[in-house]
Amino acid sequence: MIAYTLKQDDDGQWSIRCLGSILASGLPLDSAIEEAHEMAHTTRMDSGRPTCVEVFRAGADVHLAAEGLPESRSRVARA
Numbered sequence: 001m002i003a004y005t006l007k008q009d010d011d012g013q014w015s016i017r018c019l020g021s022i023l024a025s026g027l028p029l030d031s032a033i034e035e036a037h038e039m040a041h042t043t044r045m046d047s048g049r050p051t052c053v054e055v056f057r058a059g060a061d062v063h064l065a066a067e068g069l070p071e072s073r074s075r076v077a078r079a
Contacts (some may be wrong), residue, residue: 001050002043004036008057 005017006029014032015025016039024035033053040051 001052002040002047004040004043004051004053006032006036006053006055 002018004023006014007017008014009025011026013026014029015027016023016032016036018039023039024032027035033055036053040053043049044051
């Protein structure tokens, strides 16, 4: 699975990361989520491999969505 990770920066903005690289930074959360979903979808369509979008924030991490997996595993939240 290819994971696109949203991580909150020290200044409160968000960055999008994948496979050890920062793909975008300095984004508000809504924009970061939207861009990460678009990136994950494009990767899924191009590669055929499952993708997901995860959010990491102090105290909690949330698995927002996955493409290419059975529906029952598409949304998971952990605290």
